[in-house]
Amino acid sequence: MEAGKRMEKVLEKSLNQKVKRRSFLKVFAAAAATSVVPVKEATAFSFSKYFQKHYKEMTEADKKKVFARITKEAKEKYNTSINISEPQAITGVKYAYCLNLKACNGSRMCVTACAEENNIDPDIGSYIKVLEMPIGTSNTERGDLFYDEHNLPKDGKYYLPTQCNQCDNAPCTKVCPVEATWKEKDGLVVIDYDWCIGCRYCQAACPYEARHFNFKEPKIDKSKLNTQQSYLSNRVRSKGVMEKCTFCLHRSREGQYPACLEACPTGARKFGNILDPKSEVAQIFKHKRVFVLKEELNTMPQFFYYFD
């Protein structure tokens, strides 16, 4: 019986993962090479997690208990101490991202940095995808995700990184049946991972492929675990819930740039407070011709592209 079960699982897995693996094979070749420290197979069933309140309704005392549980679980699973925080939206700040397509050379440094910063399972890969686009189109369906990373940039191509657009008129938050995902005052779309039921309606609704589902218990290389975590962003998720880019909320709300921006070798990525006229993003808005993806859907992305 045991062997039979295992065979079935192996068979299933090879069927399942063919495409998922392929997509991130190149990006994570390095990560795969270093042995992944085995994580305890069955995590202890957390009774209290299932009776936890919605994040917005928690009192300080509730939060303390929840954070203690999360810290304890991380200790059991990864044998390290994590620091869990909950930086709040700052009044008068609304985040916007601008990306200079002329500068992006398709290095995919942002992709890797994102994965490491946000404790993303290798099967999900990263919140950022870079498309190699033929010149003359901005239809993402025509891009190539699996391009070869040598001799970049290639002639006749440009490189289009995509991630969560933190839409002002977000289809994903609208469809969530349990309000597990919402838009914060500073424009960031976040998820309460402990409230998400995993129906994947938001994933179907998102036109940018920016929402990712945990089909299994995430396995993160222990040596790469980012221990600076926040409740609404990069803390380790559990099996069966959604996750997404939050513009590195735990960094941006503390006055740092998102990890993808810092990793970018060409300076193509600009991030800041769109409400501050002196900010870089506000200046780009004023002086460059910016555009968004799939404008016809009226999702009002807060992630803008421009050619310099």
Added chain:
Amino acid sequence: MIVEALTGSKVYFLWLGFLTILFLLGVFAYYQQLKFGLEVTNLSQIVSWGAYIANFTFLVGVAAAAVLMVVPAYVFKIPEVKEIVIIAEIMAFVALILCLMFIVVDLGDPLKSWHLIPYIGKLNFPQSVLAWDVIILNGYLLLNAHVPGYVLYQMYLGNEPKKKYYYPFVFLSIFWAISIHTVTAFLYSGLGGKPFWNSAILAPRFLISAFSAGPALLILVFYTINKVRYHFKVKVKVFKILKSIAAIAFPINLFLVFCEVFKEFYTDSAHVASARYLFTGLHGHNILVPYIWFAIIAQIFVITVFWVPKLRDNSKFLLPACVVGFIGIWIEKGMGLIIPGFLPSPHGIIVDYTPSITEIFVCLGIWSFGALLFTMMAKVAIEILNGKLRVK
């Protein structure tokens, strides 16, 4: 009543045993899924809904189809239909139970499903269409539990059921039946990012396909009842009505499919890709193509049978037509609707999806549970309806 459900012929027990085994296999498969997560399915980040949601969508249609018997029975007051309307209502009840089961098995973290309960959890009503669906499906479930439950129980006690206790709910259920399938269609058609679903005729398509597959299933069920219950016969008139409905609904269904096909292929915009994936194959991916063409050819065969009097009155043609018609609609509005909606992905990725072994067993388990529940409930109902089963 419980005794009645658990007594019967050898064939009856073989049937129940067979269904129970399938159901238990499904339970085992679901246990695997609970343990390892939805990883044991063939769903992916690209095709994130599959067999479970496809079956759910189809079964909402089966539930809505009860209205096809409720209207002739209560609005047009056709006595032959009124005799058996309870069976159709029980079918709707069972179909709804299965819908809810399919939703639960699709959830990544089903233990949190209490978040869907208004006030106790945090149901996102009225913003989320899924929240509407939760309310409307559970409401229809209650209606279809109450009406047959009340009527049968009163008959069992030997009382005449009082109209004021169930007629209002019967008429409410007529509108409710239409709304369950409309709201379910809105789940899909409300998504701007999925052009294949973002179509105004999706709700009418859902309804008309329900009114096609519904009579096909009812004919099969009533035929079976006539075969096994010698002292209870579903009258010819009922079959006549069902055949007439199917004869009209199937062509309209195909017509609406044709309208979609025309719009997609003649416009030939970038959005045609999903329809191409379904009907002709896209970039060498053509896994669904034989299925959808089978569904279309099956429906043409069904229409032929229902339109030619000699064929429709011959059970050798009628029964196979009902079977393939039912399967045809199941393909067309199940996998044929859900999967192409996701393909190609916004980033142009195509991932072919076929259910995994685990998914197949979970689906079979749920369907068998439904058949089991329906068989027992219908048996008890028939014994009460024909006056055999009364409180001592």
